[in-house]
Amino acid sequence: MRNKIVLIDGHSILNRAFYGLPDLTNADGLHTNAVYGFLTILFKILEEEQPQYLTVAFDVHAPTFRHEMYAEYKGTRKPMAEELRQQVPVIKEVLQAMGIKTVECAGLEADDLIGTLSKRCEESGMDVSVISGDRDLLQLATEHVKIRIPKTKQGRTEVEDYYADDVKARYQVTPTEFIDLKALMGDTADNIPGVPSIGEKTATKIITEYHSIEAAYEHVEELKPPRASKALLEHWDLAVMSKELATIHVNAEFPFEIEEALLGNIYTEEAYAYFQKLQFKNLLARFDVTAPANKVEDYFRVVTEKEEAERIFAEGEHASCIGACIFQDTKDVLPLFAKDAGIGGIGLCFGDEEIYAIFAGGDIEAKWLLKQLGLLAERTERFAMFDLKRVLKDLELIYQDHCFDLTVAAYLLNPLKNDYSYEDVAREQLNLMIEDKLEEESKICYEAYTAYKGSEVLWEKLKESGMAELFTEIEMPLVFTLYDMEQNGVRVEADALKAYGERLGVQIAALEQEIYKEAGEVFNINSPKQLGVVLFENLKLPGGKKTKTGYSTAADVLEKLAPDYPVVAKVLEYRQYAKLKSTYADGLAGYIQEDGRIHGKFNQTITATGRISSTEPNLQNIPVRMELGRMIRKVFIPEDGYEFVDADYSQIELRVLAHCSGDSHLIAAYKEESDIHRITASQVFHVPFDEVTDQQRRNAKAVNFGIVYGISSFGLSQDLSITRKEAAQYIEDYFKTYPGIKVFLDDAVRHAKEKGYVTTLFGRRRPVPELASSNFMQRSFGERVAMNAPIQGTAADIMKIAMLGVNRRLKEQRMKSRLVLQVHDELLIEAYQPEIEEVKKILKEEMEQAADLKVPLEIDMHTGANWYEAK
DNA sequence: ATTGTCACG
């Protein structure tokens, strides 16, 4: 059995990984995609090859000497991207932590190091695998030296393997001849010029015939295409230089002890710490020893006897912190009406050594378990669970003050994540890796333990980052408010909805036929791909390409064509109807439950800014702007004896901006006049208030919106259909009128660049990693985010405070009226008729007093027999 | 699973 060594071309693989993967950053804003990709490839290779030895070679400086020759010759060379450059030292440190030998030597390229090592190792009887993204290395291939070139195809990495024979099969030349081939055809990727006008075809022909450029030059007159003959004569110096550039030195002198390359255990604690810091969760799973000092599992207890369960509950009464979870019975799904239906048991933890999975069954009734858990929750100083809103259905919680939802806490600490599972919290906050394949009881114990232990860590971090009050005073109580809202649901008239859908169906069918007729063919109008072909190829309409997959058929494109082409107008109309029918008429109907109501979900841990999101179905995007769509709101109705009261904030975001910026002119504007867009127009365009034209008001409104979104002249020009220059002028005039706004927005960006995040008035944070990017686009995005997030986020905070106040008063006063929907700046209450006046009073007071700003908060309020009327 | 489109604030 021959020993095997793997030699990796460090910069080449890092480079491949960098350009093959989307940009990733860890919590510190450090770019990590190249390091991640490198390690992925490394692990894959190690698994496949099972080598005894491994070495990674780096250039001392990239680019190095040999390439500088040509760089000088050519005078151009792009510097390495900053995001990649900063990852080079990181991968070296990580490799060192894994005990992997790295080699670099001043004056020698990685190629030369690899070439030399490959030769030495082969001569000492080893098999060699060279890993590089660079085909130049193919010249090193022999019977025992395999060149492996990883390729990223649709996210997966595939590897092309070349022994000497494979090079011959692929390029028709031997590895040695490959150098001469490169010398002729050049390689732009590696900055080898080659001979002008000789490409792969001609070069291959010449080298297969003469085997080297020198031999070819001796017969230069006979070379086949006369063009090549001429080119080689003229540019012989280039060919020689290219050959020199392309040749890898295999007899370089540098210190290297093979025993240093011997592979040991690469899954060291040090490496684990690095992976942790870099947030490579998938890769962490490879470390089978988790935290040796932290043998949590030794204290797991499975409980099935009632006496033991009773003893545990009694013991838990004195605990200052309880971590818990409730798990569903996996065996069968029981009817919905039983309150404890489908509960398989609970997980409970109230100390490092008190971790239990208590199963329902036998003497232990699920109902009893939940009752006991509820009692514990009342007594303890902190009751910690994940996703509390989800379990409130099963667990009646009486006190909410000391409840701790780890999902919400983790969200506040980093609102950019996609999910907040207990596995994530265990890993990130407790350095605890939880394996994928665990028995159910282990999972339960881990979740309870993580809730117990993690709540402490998260709480400390919330305090450190100034979000403790936001958490206890707003987010935690809001869990219960959102739960109430979900339970309340909103009544929807199924019959009317069905009739509406059927009306749309008729219209859609008619339009469909007309479109087919005018297009001269039958096709799927819903397919952007097919529609694009029909419109822009078959019908030859002007205004071609846009997206990478084909023609854009988006509304703004089609609207430009609609006046001239009736088909296009019909397509737009069809689209509108189809959207209304599929998403709203048919879509909503599927969510109406037996009580005649839709109980959608309101999610608290989704958005980057702190807003609530709505799903299953989304009740925050019910049509309102177009009359036809708006009619859908007529099917949203209150119960008999009730009426809807709808209240929405008037320009809350602009008012927040006025307050946060402290701009005296904007504040004054709000104090004296309610039509803010008109007064903005008057002040920016220097015309008397009463003489502001509709156009001026529209423009001012667009600028106001733009400011809130993180203004850019391009965006504004797009919105107003004006030139960028004009848009830039508007913005300049605006900032001249309200200088405080400019200072505020600039400060937001500066703060974000410095700290890496921005905050709302109530301390909510939003990280802005994009600002560290060297990519103009990404950085610009980061700047807009830094300007928008504090405004949108503060408005979201205020609305949350208002919701808490409204819901609290409705419940305190034992009213029948209930909160049913929140749409960012709007609340909908299903008000019991005798209570309507009180409800209006509560809404007005709680919403307008939710925050004390330098400008008044105002609301518009309406009542109605359905949502259409109340809005 | 991703893309294009479109509904909302």
Added chain:
DNA sequence: ACGTACGTGACAATC
């Protein structure tokens, strides 16, 4: 020169 407004979710088609 780069190519955009901020924040969401659902549906249908296509991969």
